[in-house]
Amino acid sequence: MTPLPRDGSRVSSDIRRHNLGLLTRQLASAGPQSRTRLAEATGLTKGAITALTAALVKAGVLKEGAEGASPSRSGTGRKRTLLRLAADDVALLVIQLDADSATALLTTVAGDELFRMERQHGRPMGRPGPIIDVLADTLRQALDEAARISRRVLGTVVVVFAPVSGDPAIVLADTDLGWGPVDLLGELRAREPRLAADARLCPDATLAAQAERSLLDGIDDMLYIKSNSGIGGAAISGGRLIVGPRSMAGAFGHLAVVPDGELCLCGQHGCLVTVAGPEVVLRDAGLDALLQSDGLSAALAEFVRRMRAGDEQAIAAWEPAARWVAKTLSLLSIVFDPDVIVLGGYWAELADTVDPLFQRLGPPVALAAGWTPPAILAGTLGADAALHGAVWHARDRLLADPMQLSARRD
Ligand SMILES: [Zn+2]
Structure with missing residues (x-):
């Protein structure tokens, strides 16, 4: 069992972040809803919901709107204030490399596609350089598109059809491409410095497995x-x-x-x-x-x-x-x-x-x-199983620390 840190403030900030994540995941999966409904769904107290949603509204992560009315017991109807995620200026980015092609996908936080491009890399065996050039080009075009549509890119995931290990993660070997160990994130960043510092390198199978499981x-x-x-x-x-x-x-x-x-x-x-x-x-x-x-x-x-x-x-x-x-x-x-x-x-x-x-x-x-x-x-999920999994992974990671969604960049 991991001992709790002695620093009480760290414990409470961890709990706070956890609770913020609970709230935003609930809003992302179930759509706009009232504070009362959020309290029911998350098990948090109404007081906690009030404080947490106030912080999220202030940070610009949530927006309030009086949408519709819910019938009250007296039958007169009362306006509900609904909260929704305000992520209209955010895009999730997935870059995928497989045996034949490089793919870039931009989606909304809800997973709706904003941009997709796929390029064949020609599979030059044993030569990572030309393949990473093609992958970096798809990355560049996706980032350009995100800038064009005025969306900040958060939660970047790079998917490979190969085993991955280490911290920072590298590709261990890719038998389809004749690769030994390749520091793919480092090589991509050397070609496109806008690659996010917190970009994750993930093997396709675990992402695809989680995506398929989420449908069962x-x-x-x-x-x-x-x-x-x-x-x-x-x-x-x-x-x-x-x-x-x-x-x-x-x-x-x-x-x-x-x-x-x-x-x-x-x-x-x-x-x-x-x-x-x-x-x-x-x-x-x-x-x-x-x-x-x-x-x-x-x-x-x-x-x-x-x-x-x-x-x-x-x-x-x-x-x-x-x-x-x-x-x-x-x-x-x-x-x-x-x-x-x-x-x-x-x-x-x-x-x-x-x-x-x-x-x-x-x-x-x-x-x-x-x-x-x-x-x-x-x-x-067919050929897109890993891509779907990567989008959901990016979203879960983002919503686990929802203050990342705040548009304020101090
Ligand atoms: Zn073997």
């Missing part, structure tokens, strides 16, 4: 496993994302499932990615040339199309891969005991082919008595 009601124990750029995932247990001190949790593609299997780039033999990774499946499906010419996303989309059309070579390529995926899900189910397993990336489109293989494997005999197999669900 009441699910606190969930595994997310996806394939687009390699194979990755995340485990959410008791409502919390498992990250680990080295940020390695969720590297499901490198579970060594095949005894004495093929040598993997990670140095182990028989990793899941060596038998079910996108390159393997695309090669066996005869789509290698398309992968080289049009990139990974286009090749995987074509693979899914062929699967749906009953293409024999595609089905033959998928069948052994799907068995290894099912086997891996079986192992992970024993380790994590999730309620649901969500498949993301192009696997979302093929979840109905994995589920029967998974169910057929059944439980280990010793665990059979109490075994309810987790449901396998197709992810619903």
